[in-house]
Amino acid sequence: MGKTTKYGQWALHALFLLISAAALLPFLLLVSSSITDEQEIIKSGYSLFPSQISFAAYDYLMKDAEAILRSYGISVAVTVIGTIASLLMISLFAYPISRKDMPFRNGLSFYVFFTMLFNGGLVPTYYVYTQILDLKNTIWALIIPILLLNGFYVLLARTFFATSIPVPVIESAYIDGAGEFRIFFRIVMPLSLPILATIGLFQVIHYWNDWFNALIFVTDSKLFSLQYLLNKILLDIQFLSSSEMGGNQAEMIAALPKESVRMAMAVIGVIPILVSYPFFQKYFVKGLTVGAVKG
């Protein structure tokens, strides 16, 4: 666009620094509250800059680290397995329907598309996974329902395959005697890294942030994912020191620096994203841009 004056530029930067601050300050509040002395919080509340720094909350969490570490493990496992499985399923479905010569390709595309228009709702979904498939209180309940395959991503991948994989490459590989699976894994997948990275990143976020599946399908505390553990603690701080978490109850509750521990837990939950985000952000921005272009 045309010229903006130097002062105009400064004004724009000032505006966006304000917006950025609004986006970031709540995180600062969280982190600094977690390292504030408990008495100080009780006296003057959570604050942006701790006046009395104390790592007591983290010490406390270290002492009772078993449940936290387990839920971390669950979340990591669910995220890794879920993301790999869904990338594989999404691309395996999207590739054939991207091929112009594939029989039933329109029917199969509609089969995917319709799932984006209409759904049976929570109750039948709950019923299918608990009564028919009996996934309740298994780790699969965190991986399979709802999250594993999103129709929108299938259509996104289909568009990418159809527009970015040159048909002559596929044909010549076929003539050279390569089977469809070999073509898919050796040629199509390596050429599709941008879309796979995009969808993969979104799936990582979906799985890592999910607590809904745990909320409806899991009652066994051994299977609590990190986000669900956080959810429990936010709604009920006593949960942290309840018998399910282990430890000597009465003593623990008395010694519990409630408010700072709560915030320390949240920091532990959000740190993986805050730390890895700078490395991933350009892919996110690119991925959103891909999604914005009509397929």
Added chain:
Amino acid sequence: MEQRKTVTTASSKRWQRFRRYLPLMLMVVPGFIYLLINNYLPMLGVIIAFKNVNFAKGILGSDWIGFKNFEFLFKTSDAWIITRNTILYNVVFIVLNFSAAIGAAIVLNEIKNRFMSRFYQSVILLPHLISTVIIGYLVFSLLSMETGFMNKTLLPLFGAEEVPWYSEPGYWPYILTLVSVWKGAGYFCVIFLAAIVGIDHEYYEAATIDGASKWQQIFKITLPLITPVIVIMSLIAIGRIFYSDFGLFYQVPLNAGALTTTTNVIDTYVYRALLNLGDLGMASAAGVYQSLVGFVLVLGSNYIVRKINKDNALF
């Protein structure tokens, strides 16, 4: 490839075609089965809404009761409240999120320093990638009655009284709207920015030569040219106007019972009816109501846009 004699009967031709595409068909199988179980099987489950579910008899064996579940649902005051809340919140969210995002995208596009522009994009996108559980914590740290930043630091600064945020439903429409914009505007901003960046520079050069002001350029070039993206995003949002971000309405108000008049939406109602009350019939009636109206809204809004401009329609 080994050359073979060509057999010309129809059935063997079909066999050859079948063998040729068998591997591709096999690729589709896992996804096909998954969608069947996760999406299509539950669609049949809408019959639950028309049954008096008795677990001893199973779903198929339970007695049909016609529209009784729907009658019960719509006789309660809940039906009106959750419908009103769901629609009003979504309308406000769409309008505010989109205007904030479009404004931010236009301004962001004006920033010359590429590094800073990337930086701002990343920062405003960050809240979108945080789980609603964490957002619940953030809001709690701001609004907690005893220890929150608002009550302990900000309000005293202006000499104002402490406010019992988590027991007064009147504040929540504003709080939830703020949270929604905080969480979502960055996401839409990046999408709209991508559309703006895609606009041909010659339009602006020509306009500048003709002496068009910045405002004229924004209203006469930028906005009309990103309208297709705005329309598509709005269509998707309108199609989902009967659905809500469950986490936002359940997690962020900490599932507080005192707030339900302004925080209960169809999604949270269905969840509570299913898992807290165990009222399978009512929960699925509400679910069917949601799915059906949602479906009609998607088709309807798409139809209208098709009538106005075919290129802007979703399908």
